Every structure is written in structure tokens, then in C-alpha cells.
Amino acid sequence: MNEPKKTSLKLKLQEKIEAFRPRITKLNKEFGNVQIDTVNIGQAIGGARDVRCLVTDISYLDPQEGIRFRGKTIPETFAALPKVPGSDYPFVEGFWYFLLTGEVPTLAQTLEVVQDFRARSQVPQYVFDVLRAMPRDTHPMTMLSTAVLAMQRESKFAHRYAEGMKKNDYWDPMYEDSTDLVARLPVIAAYIYRMKYKGDIQIAPNPELDMGGNFAHMMGIARPYDDVARMYFILHSDHESGNVSAHTTHLVASALSDAYYSFSAGLNGLAGPLHGLANQEVLSWVQGVMKKMGGKLPSDEELEKFLWDTLNSGQVVPGYGHAVLRKTDPRYTSQMEFCQKYLPDYPMFKLVNAIYRVAPKVLTAHGKTKNPWPNVDAQSGVIQYYYGLTEYDFYTVLFGVGRALGVLANITWDRGLGYAIERPKSVTTEMLEKWALEGGRKPAAG
Numbered sequence: 001m002n003e004p005k006k007t008s009l010k011l012k013l014q015e016k017i018e019a020f021r022p023r024i025t026k027l028n029k030e031f032g033n034v035q036i037d038t039v040n041i042g043q044a045i046g047g048a049r050d051v052r053c054l055v056t057d058i059s060y061l062d063p064q065e066g067i068r069f070r071g072k073t074i075p076e077t078f079a080a081l082p083k084v085p086g087s088d089y090p091f092v093e094g095f096w097y098f099l100l101t102g103e104v105p106t107l108a109q110t111l112e113v114v115q116d117f118r119a120r121s122q123v124p125q126y127v128f129d130v131l132r133a134m135p136r137d138t139h140p141m142t143m144l145s146t147a148v149l150a151m152q153r154e155s156k157f158a159h160r161y162a163e164g165m166k167k168n169d170y171w172d173p174m175y176e177d178s179t180d181l182v183a184r185l186p187v188i189a190a191y192i193y194r195m196k197y198k199g200d201i202q203i204a205p206n207p208e209l210d211m212g213g214n215f216a217h218m219m220g221i222a223r224p225y226d227d228v229a230r231m232y233f234i235l236h237s238d239h240e241s242g243n244v245s246a247h248t249t250h251l252v253a254s255a256l257s258d259a260y261y262s263f264s265a266g267l268n269g270l271a272g273p274l275h276g277l278a279n280q281e282v283l284s285w286v287q288g289v290m291k292k293m294g295g296k297l298p299s300d301e302e303l304e305k306f307l308w309d310t311l312n313s314g315q316v317v318p319g320y321g322h323a324v325l326r327k328t329d330p331r332y333t334s335q336m337e338f339c340q341k342y343l344p345d346y347p348m349f350k351l352v353n354a355i356y357r358v359a360p361k362v363l364t365a366h367g368k369t370k371n372p373w374p375n376v377d378a379q380s381g382v383i384q385y386y387y388g389l390t391e392y393d394f395y396t397v398l399f400g401v402g403r404a405l406g407v408l409a410n411i412t413w414d415r416g417l418g419y420a421i422e423r424p425k426s427v428t429t430e431m432l433e434k435w436a437l438e439g440g441r442k443p444a445a446g
């Protein structure tokens with residue numbers, strides 16, 4: 001296998017990883033016994049909610065404020081990164097540099113990543129053949145995950161591991177695989193889209209364009225969809241480490257499975273309706289309301305009734321609630337601002353705004369959810385629909401392309417810092433019942 005070129009991003013990443021390693025070694029060796037959390041029965045049964053037992057420096061989610069990427073809020077991130085000429089949004093490639101290194105790249109460093117992605121973006125023909133062999137009505141997330149898994153034979157990490165690589169070198173081929181994947185995912189996603197929904201008429205990539213611009217081009221959607229793609233991929237990239245897609249990717253990679261195995265698994269988690277698939281569910285819900293109203297916008301009272309009908313039939317209101325957030329998701333706000341600028345009078349946007357007025361009150365009165373406010377998924381589909389991407393079962397694929405940036409940056413760092421195989425301890429229900437009666441687990445009790 002050819003030795004890959006050392007870009008300034010890769011050199012910077014190497015420098016950062018090497019400088020960071022002693023911090024992890026010191027924490028582990030000298031302070032490994034310092035307690036940072038406790039676990040109760042509710043958390044063991046309830047999805048480990050709020051248990052602080054994962055580490056990542058790529059992003060952090062504050063329940064009130066929302067996400068920060070490498071310490072920057074969403075508006076700060078958009079403002080700091082080099083913008084694509086003639087566009088309101090930054091290069092996704094610069095954002096990849098930023099997530100990996102924690103440093104805002106210069107335009108020259110960004111353009112080097114743009115070149116690097118182009119050089120890596122060739123998808124092997126057998127991946128398309130695999131996709132073509134699947135029934136056309138297969139869910140596009142199944143197709144995306146399958147395509148990623150099929151490509152595993154390309155893994156440089158697996159190849160180097162089989163040759164007998166040293167632990168300190170693991171990050172290097174993990175970075176290579178991750179970058180290959182990020183560069184190829186837009187091509188695969190657009191291929192799936194056009195194969196499934198656009199009569200299988202494919203649009204060849206344009207090597208002159210950046211990742212967002214090229215994605216819009218391959219999808220066959222005119223400007224400003226290129227900016228929508230840039231915004232969407234950046235906003236959906238990362239949400240610290242505990243969400244299902246990030247955690248799954250991290251968990252699988254902790255067995256030293258390569259980026260293809262790990263990310264394919266992460267995508268399967270993203271495809272669940274309580275996680276990434278909620279954006280598809282939101283659109284389906286909104287469309288259902290519009291259909292029942294015969295295309296007319298509902299009054300707030302009518303909307304309130306629709307919401308109660310959903311809750312009373314035992315379903316969740318998609319796009320609302322969150323496992324960590326306790327306020328409106330800033331990713332929702334960011335997309336709302338985009339809509340206010342580009343599609344203020346679009347009826348579906350007005351309906352989504354009306355839901356924002358009514359749903360928090362209804363969910364609060366319903367009294368179950370800890371967070372009655374909207375998450376990212378409540379707003380994202382409207383923008384896609386407006387620009388002609390009406391096939392909403394495809395929306396989670398877009399989420400997946402964006403999510404790759406965060407989770408693959410994470411597993412590259414996981415290998416750089418030598419994180420261990422993840423293996424929490426499980427207990428039996430009988431043990432929980434015994435400890436419940438005893439008022440807690442006695443340390444010697446197993």
C-alpha cells in the first residue's frame with residue numbers, strides 16, 4: 001500500500017495527538033481513582049442518562065446552551081471558519097480540520113483539505129454494484145450503511161493492523177480511513193438518492209467544487225442548496241459522545257474495528273426513530289397535519305388537538321424532547337434563522353413555527369417529557385422540502401453524511417489517545433432488587 005501524503009492537517013493532528021497523550025497518561029495513572037460520578041438504579045435501567053463516563057474533546061453539550069464544537073457555539077463556528085467564495089457558509093473541509101485539530105484553519109489549509117478530499121473521493125465500483133443489487137425500495141439508510149460496510153475491504157487500518165502495527169501508530173490509518181470515508185460519503189449518498197428517486201440518472205461529480213457545492217451538484221439541486229448542504233453537514237456533525245450514533249461508533253471502534261465497521265454500526269443507530277430518523281418522522285407528521293387540513297394552515301387550537309391526538313395514541317411528538325438538552329436546540333434556532341432569511345412565507349415553515357408556539361405548552365401539560373422544546377429534527381426537513389428534496393425517507397442519510405465528521409474525528413482521537421476497549425459491567429435484576437432493599441450495593445457484593 002502506498003504511503004499517504006502528509007498534509008498540513010495530518011501533520012498538525014500528529015503534533016496535537018502527541019502533545020495530548022501525556023495528559024491522558026497522567027490522568028489515568030495518577031488520578032484514575034478520583035470519582036467523577038455515581039450510578040443509581042434508575043440510571044442503570046434508564047439508559048445511563050447523565051452518567052459521566054465518556055470522554056471527548058471534539059464537542060460538548062451543555063443542557064441549557066446546547067452544543068459547542070471545540071469550544072465554539074454554532075454562530076461562533078460559522079463566523080470563524082473560512083467561507084466558500086460567494087457563499088454565506090464555510091467550507092465543510094475547514095470544519096473537518098477544525099474538529100480534528102481544535103484550530104481554525106487558514107484558507108490555504110482549508111483548500112489543501114478540499115484537494116485532499118477530491119483525491120480520495122473515488123468510490124469503488126463494487127460499492128455501487130452492491131447498492132444496485134438491493135431492492136430499490138430498501139430504506140436509504142440501509143443502503144448507506146451497507147455501502148459503508150461493503151467498502152471495508154479498503155480499510156488501511158485493518159491492513160496495517162494485520163501487518164502488525166504499533167499502538168502509537170493506530171491513529172494514522174484510522175485518520176486515513178476516516179478521511180477517505182468523509183470524502184466518499186457525499187458521492188454515495190447522492191448516488192443512492194438519484195438511483196432511488198430520480199430515475200437512476202446520475203450526475204458526475206464536479207472536481208472544481210467543495211464538498212457542499214459538489215453534493216448539491218450531484219443531487220441536482222440548484223443554489224442556494226450548496227449552502228444548505230454546508231450548513232446541514234456542519235450542524236449535524238457532532239453532539240458529544242453519548243448520543244446513539246457517536247457512542248455506537250466509538251464502542252465498535254474500541255474493539256479496534258476499523259472506521260468502516262464502526263461508522264456503519266453508528267449509522268444503524270442513527271436510523272432509529274428516537275434518534276436521526278426523527279427528521280423523517282417530523283416531515284411525515286407535518287404532512288399528515290397539512291393533509292387533514294386540506295392544505296390550509298391549522299389554527300393554534302386545531303394544532304393543539306393534533307398534538308394531543310398524537311400523545312393520546314401513545315406516540316411521541318417527533319422533533320421534540322431530548323435526552324440532555326433542556327432548552328430549544330441551537331441547531332433548531334440556526335435552521336430557523338436560515339428559513340427566516342430564505343423562505344419566510346413558506347407555509348410549511350409557518351406550520352413548524354406554529355408547532356413551536358403550541359407544542360411546548362402541550363408537552364408540558366402532558367407532563368412526561370423532561371424537555372418540551374424542539375430539537376434539531378423539528379426544523380431540518382422543512383428546508384430540504386422547500387428545495388425540492390421531498391423524499392423524506394432520505395433525510396437521515398443527509399444526517400449520516402454530516403454525523404460522519406464528528407464521529408470519525410472522535411475515533412481518530414480515540415486511537416491517538418489509546419482509549420481502552422469499552423466494556424461496562426452489567427448486573428441482574430435480582431441484584432438490583434437486593435441492593436434496593438439494602439439501600440445500596442455493598443462494595444464486596446459483586
Ligand SMILES: CC(=O)SCCNC(=O)CCNC(=O)[C@H](O)C(C)(C)COP(=O)(O)OP(=O)(O)OC[C@H]1O[C@@H](n2cnc3c(N)ncnc32)[C@H](O)[C@@H]1OP(=O)(O)O
Pocket residue numbers: 273274275276278311315316317318319320321322323324368369370371375376377
Ligand atoms: C438528533 C436526535 O437524536 S434529537 C432526538 C430526536 N428524537 C425525537 O425527536 C423523538 C421524540 N423525542 C423523544 O422520544 C425523546 O424526547 C428522546 C428519545 C429524544 C429523549 O428521550 P428521554 O431522554 O427518555 O426523554 P425524557 O426523559 O424526557 O422522557 C420521559 C418521558 O417523556 C416521554 N417523551 C419524551 N419526549 C417526548 C415527546 N417528544 N413526545 C411525547 N413524549 C415524550 C418519553 O417517551 C418518556 O415517556 P415514558 O416515561 O412513558 O417512557
Ligand SMILES: O=C([O-])CC(=O)C(=O)O
Pocket residue numbers: 238239242243244245275323324375376
Ligand atoms: O444528543 C443526542 O442524544 C441526540 C442528538 O441530538 C444528536 O445526536 O445529534
